[in-house]
Amino acid sequence: MLKSLNSPSVEENTKYKAIVIGGSAGSFQVMVKILSEISNTMDLPIILCLHRLKHIRNGFVEALQIKSRKKIIEPEDKESLKKGNVYLAPSNYHLSLELGNKFALSTEDMVNNSRPSIDLTIQSSSYVFKDKIIGIMLSGANKDGALGMSILKKRGGFCIVQDPLESTINTMPNAAIEQANPDRILNTDGIIKLLNSLKLS
Numbered sequence: 001m002l003k004s005l006n007s008p009s010v011e012e013n014t015k016y017k018a019i020v021i022g023g024s025a026g027s028f029q030v031m032v033k034i035l036s037e038i039s040n041t042m043d044l045p046i047i048l049c050l051h052r053l054k055h056i057r058n059g060f061v062e063a064l065q066i067k068s069r070k071k072i073i074e075p076e077d078k079e080s081l082k083k084g085n086v087y088l089a090p091s092n093y094h095l096s097l098e099l100g101n102k103f104a105l106s107t108e109d110m111v112n113n114s115r116p117s118i119d120l121t122i123q124s125s126s127y128v129f130k131d132k133i134i135g136i137m138l139s140g141a142n143k144d145g146a147l148g149m150s151i152l153k154k155r156g157g158f159c160i161v162q163d164p165l166e167s168t169i170n171t172m173p174n175a176a177i178e179q180a181n182p183d184r185i186l187n188t189d190g191i192i193k194l195l196n197s198l199k200l201s
Helices: 001-008 028-037 060-065 118-132 146-154 169-182 188-196
Strands: 018-023 046-050 085-086 092-098 102-106 131-137 158-162 185-188
Touching: 001 169, 018 028, 018 118, 018 146, 018 185, 028 046, 028 060, 028 146, 028 188, 046 092, 046 118, 060 188, 092 118, 092 188, 118 131, 118 146, 131 169, 146 158, 158 188
Parallel strands: 018 046, 018 131, 046 085, 131 158, 158 185
Antiparallel strands: 092 102
């Protein structure tokens, strides 16, 4: 698995249509760095599910937006996915993507003690985009997202996990590595390099 650390490239002949990223404790600064250094020419929509404090709804989007080169949106129910935007799961709502590229929000029971659930976001996104999606798992303190990444990989998606040696809390990356057998294990700079190397149609 360590051989993946030195190879940030993706499948060259695949025209990817979306990126889905999950993270929890320790992922915020990593996400800020990614959003601040990702190329403006990389216009794939990014679906972002980060564990957040349930009752604090203001300030999180603004904190990400300060350095982001792309617009960050907390989508409404049935809002359409569009190129060039970053869509962040709202606090205390599960965020899923439906066929037709529309978002669905719900307040159903927590999954892995989490709402939003990274597993649900990744699974639903990979169902829509199959082998045309890139999934990325960042630092976190529980195993939410590992199953979703495993399903994404089985559907042909490209699976990336943050290097556990770099992660602030490596429980989530290690769980994703164990369950999903990722295509790449990369540090933050490697993730950014990969995303900026995408050949878009």
